Amino acid sequence: MKYHLRCRHCGCEIADFGAWLAQGQQCRCGKNYAEVEYDEPLRLPSAPPATPSYQDYYFGLLPLQSRDNIVSCGEGLIPIERWSNLEAYAASKGVECEVYVYRNDLNAGSGSFKDISAALAASVLKEHGVKEYCLASTGNAGVAFATYTAKAGIAYTAFAPNCIDPDTVAAIRRTGQRIVISQGGYGAAKEEAANYHKDNKVLISIGNTDPLRIESKRLAAMECLRQMGKLPTVYMQAVAGGTSPLAFEKGFRDLQQMASRGDSGMDPAALRLPRMILVQQDECDPMVRAWEKATAAGFPEGWERQYEALHDIKTRIGILTAANPGNYPLVAPLVRRSGGTFVRVAEAALPRYGKEMLRSRGLLLGPASMVCYAGFFEAVDNGLIHNGDSVLLNTGEGCDRAAWFKALVDEEK
Ligand SMILES: Cc1ncc(COP(=O)(O)O)c(C=O)c1O
Ligand SMILES: [Zn+2]
Incomplete structure (x- = not known):
């Protein structure tokens, strides 16, 4: 194995993202704050980047097993x-x-720093055979995840608050992915996403501490x-x-x-x-x-x-x-x-x-x-x-x- 996860709450080891996703993106202790640890010493690349994909360049520093699963639009190696x-x-x-x-x-991908997260997420989800994903977002994350899941062939639904910018709605629609606009604010959109995740057993982004x-x-x-x-x-x-x-x-x-x-x-x-x-x-x-x-x-x-x-x-x-x-x-x-x-x-x-x-x-x-x-x-x-x-x-x-x-x-x- 190249890496494993470790729960930052109880210290328990989780074998890989396959196990992490299978156990509902949480440790057995119930907390969802885990960190990636690598089994071999990390090394920085010595040559300049040969492609615009940061996942390609920093492959040795990422929790991905196969380069074949990299989903990239050219992000991360920005000036x-x-x-x-x-x-x-x-x-x-x-x-x-x-x-x-x-x-x-x-x-x-979509011109925000959420592209970097969404690109790796799409690659890892692809590597573990995930077919559907959802997320509550007020904007940039919604568009970025729509862009990269579409590229990975993963069905995706963005749950957005009623105040979402029309430009953002249009950008999500252009990817061919689904957007559900709530009658309420961000709190309501988060609740709708959580219900969708529970009722349909669809993976959901766990937010700020997502490894x-x-x-x-x-x-x-x-x-x-x-x-x-x-x-x-x-x-x-x-x-x-x-x-x-x-x-x-x-x-x-x-x-x-x-x-x-x-x-x-x-x-x-x-x-x-x-x-x-x-x-x-x-x-x-x-x-x-x-x-x-x-x-x-x-x-x-x-x-x-x-x-x-x-x-x-x-x-x-x-x-x-x-x-x-x-x-x-x-x-x-x-x-x-x-x-x-x-x-x-x-x-x-x-x-x-x-x-x-x-x-x-x-x-x-x-x-x-x-x-x-x-x-x-x-x-x-x-x-x-x-x-x-x-x-x-x-x-x-x-x-x-x-x-x-x-x-x-x-x-x-
Ligand atoms: C452009 C931009 N700046 C800042 C933030 C805040 O980022 P963070 O989640 O790291 O606080 C976000 C995302 O929410 C963002 O899209
Ligand atoms: Zn734990």
């Missing part, structure tokens, strides 16, 4: 660019730093090494559930293991977990609120379990509407351990940042990416970026499915 306009802004405030942008909008999502997204850390020659000292992202920061930390641990064996080309002493600066927009900021309370109280015992779900959120950014931050108890301790923090940006200011990006880069990213972008300015203004930092902005989407946001940016002077 990490240095953005001088952001470096110039920091310099204008007295901070000399490098700023890199991980261009997930350039993923060829398939973590395992694929962790390769962002390896891509930093390949493209930047180092890890960043600061990792920034707009956060909803928090899968990507958890995944980056798993990638970091894998790199540490390789470095300690002398295999990553990195000095283990030089490998540091970047400070995680996670951003939410003020119209849906439950993690920022919980973090502010914990900070004010001096992080008392059990602080990470103190969070509240928000009601009546008014945000227009469909993908960043996780009003009940169920993953906070996992994500917040990671942020603290990394020396990072949570940052809030004003949603009303995002079109202004969009205009600025158009002017300085000739490019407009989607609203969820703009939350991260605006977060960089906020972080600089608040002294969170230091001289000598190298900052990675993990921007997750382009603007193709957000006509409403483009219109707001157009109106901006």
Whole structure:
């Protein structure tokens, strides 16, 4: 065997994804947070990529047995660019730093960082003979999984809230897969998906700690090494559930293991977990609120379990509407351990940042990416970026499915 899974709750070993899927994507202890472990020492590829598929390039680092099962549209090996306009802004405030942008909008599947997860998920599902899959999603994940399951010949249903963007609905329909739009919000869509899964015995995505999502997204850390020659000292992202920061930390641990064996080309002493600066927009900021309370109280015992779900959120950014931050108890301790923090940006200011990006880069990213972008300015203004930092902005989407946001940016002077 190439790998196995280990339950992060009770430590029990699960043979492979075949066993994991057969036992309902959970450990016998009832928890669904398991991590992939490899049976042989991991090694980074030494030659440059020969194909645009990250699964092909990093095959030795993935829980797939056969390359024949790879489902790819050309995702994951997207550019990490240095953005001088952001470096110039920091310099204008007295901070000399490098700023890199991980261009997930350039993923060829559906133009978001969900493509990376959906590609590996489709491959592993194909490898284990899965014929049908379903998922509740507010946007990018719905489209990405539709795209890759269609390519793998797996029937798929997306359950979406009533507020879903028409562009997203059209994108899912174009794949030929099914979409069910709920009368209610995301909570109602999740319930409908859960019922469909139970009644029809159809596999369902288990969300933020799904080992398939973590395992694929962790390769962002390896891509930093390949493209930047180092890890960043600061990792920034707009956060909803928090899968990507958890995944980056798993990638970091894998790199540490390789470095300690002398295999990553990195000095283990030089490998540091970047400070995680996670951003939410003020119209849906439950993690920022919980973090502010914990900070004010001096992080008392059990602080990470103190969070509240928000009601009546008014945000227009469909993908960043996780009003009940169920993953906070996992994500917040990671942020603290990394020396990072949570940052809030004003949603009303995002079109202004969009205009600025158009002017300085000739490019407009989607609203969820703009939350991260605006977060960089906020972080600089608040002294969170230091001289000598190298900052990675993990921007997750382009603007193709957000006509409403483009219109707001157009109106901006
Ligand atoms: C573009 C974009 N940015 C940020 C997020 C939040 O990601 P995470 O689940 O890692 O918090 C998502 C997904 O929900 C997304 O699609
Ligand atoms: Zn267990």
